[in-house]
Amino acid sequence: MHLSIFKDGKWIDTRSVGLDVLSFRKSSLSVKNEYESVEGKNGMIPAGTTWEGRDLTADFLIRANDHVDLVLFIDELMTLFTTKEEMGLVDSRSPGKVWFVKVDSTFTPEFVDLSTGKFTINFKSSKPWCRSIGRTYPAIDFENTEWQGLVTEPLTYKSKSKRFRIFNGGVQVDPREMPLDIVFKGASSNLQIINSTTGDLFTYKGTTKANDELHLAGIRHLKNGISIFAETNRKRITLAPGWNDIEIKGTSGAIETSFDFHFWYV
Known part of the structure; x- marks a missing residue:
């Protein structure tokens, strides 16, 4: 060794x-x-x-x-x-x-x-905890050695759907303690990002246009780089170990949502 x-x-x-x-x-x-x-x-x-x-x-x-x-x-x-x-x-x-x-x-x-x-x-x-060397976005490459705790099916962390799953191969990821970047792109009104697995709900009371970018950077809430924390429910999205069922509500037209984080291990 x-x-x-x-x-x-x-x-x-x-x-x-x-x-x-x-x-x-x-x-x-x-x-x-x-x-x-x-x-x-x-x-x-x-x-x-x-x-x-x-x-x-x-x-x-x-x-x-x-x-x-x-x-x-x-x-x-x-x-x-x-x-x-x-x-x-x-x-x-x-x-x-x-x-x-x-x-x-x-x-x-x-x-x-x-x-x-x-x-x-x-x-x-x-x-x-220790953490994975690699981060998840946009997808995990099974050919490198920057990960442990993977499953056999393909793992992607960028979705254009309103319902999708995110895999976390380590302990719970809490953005108050660990880096977690969630980015939503697209048009919306009263946007909701829901993790049904953990029960977490994030809401934004405003609107976004097709080219706008909403960024949950840890505990910061940004729209095109400007804080919108006062216009949200001031909640965070966490990720449970294993599969997390994510749902996006309040959108119109084409959208894209990405999750970028490390796995953390005991």
Whole structure:
């Protein structure tokens, strides 16, 4: 196995810098439960659950020609893993998933012999999930390795119909926490975008013309790049794991709706 590291806008294969990855491990989800108590009542009342960040650990082996080269090599690796920004980590055993992490502790290489060393690095992901490398729009290419959790039937994320299905291969996508771009093009009056699977409903009280573009960019609602949040019901569309049944109402003439997002995985 090996790791691919995304840093400063480029990918670095650990094999290309002389690192052998002995192991790469992730912790389970770290849960934070909230409770309320009522005077005179036994027990507690569940008040919500949130997931905290994720811990990951990698063990590395360094091989060099001699001890001098080993010391120089260690200095280069210190530079590689020194960053204030999050870096991406991809495990070759799960090539479609990327973790965004920061180094979470000091690490001191141990000399196995004069030309070999080993060390362990602890990483922290600010999110409890990793995500797919690729995004969905306009369609998923089954020939690349930027995805996991796919089904066998074709997956497209652009539709000209009023009823269609969107597949989400990971956990629930909530635009308050994860990038989700929904774009509607076409003429409409009192437009409604409905996800029957989740029960989510978005409405726009105004009108759009054939060439107008309505954009749900995360929690922002835009028409041709200008905010229309006050003219909507101020709701969001989320995507459940698996298939989501989408319906578009209030339209006239030709329309096109697209969904662009990552899959997110535990």
